[in-house]
Amino acid sequence: MTPGFIGTGIITEAIVTGALRAHDTIRKITISPRGAAIAARLAQASPLVKIAADNQAVIDESDVVFLAIRPQIAEEVIRSLKFSKSQRVVSLIAAVQIETLASWIDAEVTITRAIPLPFVADLQGVTAIYPPSREVTAFFAPLGAVLEAQTLEEFDLFGVASALMGSYFGIMETTARWFERQGMPYDSARAYLGPIFLSLSQAAVQEPVVPFKSLRSAFSTKGGLNEQMFEVFDRSGGMAALTQALDQVLARVRAR
Numbered sequence: 001m002t003p004g005f006i007g008t009g010i011i012t013e014a015i016v017t018g019a020l021r022a023h024d025t026i027r028k029i030t031i032s033p034r035g036a037a038i039a040a041r042l043a044q045a046s047p048l049v050k051i052a053a054d055n056q057a058v059i060d061e062s063d064v065v066f067l068a069i070r071p072q073i074a075e076e077v078i079r080s081l082k083f084s085k086s087q088r089v090v091s092l093i094a095a096v097q098i099e100t101l102a103s104w105i106d107a108e109v110t111i112t113r114a115i116p117l118p119f120v121a122d123l124q125g126v127t128a129i130y131p132p133s134r135e136v137t138a139f140f141a142p143l144g145a146v147l148e149a150q151t152l153e154e155f156d157l158f159g160v161a162s163a164l165m166g167s168y169f170g171i172m173e174t175t176a177r178w179f180e181r182q183g184m185p186y187d188s189a190r191a192y193l194g195p196i197f198l199s200l201s202q203a204a205v206q207e208p209v210v211p212f213k214s215l216r217s218a219f220s221t222k223g224g225l226n227e228q229m230f231e232v233f234d235r236s237g238g239m240a241a242l243t244q245a246l247d248q249v250l251a252r253v254r255a256r
Ligand SMILES: NC(=O)c1ccc[n+]([C@@H]2O[C@H](COP(=O)([O-])OP(=O)(O)OC[C@H]3O[C@@H](n4cnc5c(N)ncnc54)[C@H](OP(=O)(O)O)[C@@H]3O)[C@@H](O)[C@H]2O)c1
Pocket: 006, 007, 008, 009, 010, 011, 012, 032, 034, 035, 036, 055, 067, 068, 069, 070, 071, 073, 077, 092, 093, 094, 114, 115, 116, 117, 118
C-alpha cells in the first residue's frame, strides 16, 4: 500500500505516526503541504514521508488516499482533484456520506469511511470503518483495533460515541476544579482522577461481555458513596442531559 493524505492536521499526524510504527511494508507516505508545521514534523520523523507539492500530487503518488480535511472545505477541495479508477479513498470527514463524496469525485473509486482517533499514534484504541473493507481493516488493525460497521446507521452511532471524548475531559475538569475549590491543589486532583478513570476503562475492556450496569453495581457498595453519587447525579438530570446530547449529535450526524 502507498498511502497519501489530503490535509496534514491532527488526525493525519496520529495515523502517519502509528503507520510508521506498525507497518514495515510501507515504502512511502505522501502528505499534502497544508498544515506545514505538522508536515515538516512528519517528514523529519521518517525518510518514508514525502511532502507533496500540492493535493493533486498526493493523489498521483498514492493508491490509497485518506481525506483528512474539515467538512466545511471538503467539496471545494475534492471537486478540484483528479482521481483514478484504481484508487481507494478513505474518508475521515465526519458526516459526509459516501454518495455525496462519490458525486464530488470524477472517477469510480472505492470509498470507505473511517473514524480513527488520536490514540492510533500509540497503536491503541479502536477505528470504526464503513462499509467493511479487508484492505482498510488491514491498514488500521495494527494501529489498535478495528470495528467494521455493518450498516450506515451503526457507523453513525460509532460517530456519536466518538464525540464523547470532549465531554469525558469536561467531566474530569469540572471534578478537578470542584476539588480545587474544596482546597485540594488542581495537580493533586488531576493525579488522582486520571489513574482512577484509566483503571475503570481497563476493568471494562477486561470484561468485554459484562454490561456496564453490572460493573456499576460491582463498583458501588450497597448504600455506599458510589451508589449515592450516581443516584444524585441521575436525579439531578445528569443522565437526561447525556441522553439529550447523544440525540442532538446523532441528529447532526444524520442531517448532512
Ligand atoms: N482529530 C480527530 O480526532 C479526528 C478523528 C476522526 C476524524 N477526524 C476528521 O478528520 C478531518 C481532519 O481533522 P483534524 O482534527 O486533523 O483537523 P485539523 O487538525 O484542522 O487538520 C485539517 C488540515 O487540513 C489542512 N487544509 C486546509 N485547507 C486545505 C486544503 N485546501 N488542502 C489540503 N489541506 C488543507 C489544514 O492545513 P492548515 O493548517 O494549513 O489550514 C490542516 O492541516 C476532519 O474532517 C475531522 O472531522 C478527526
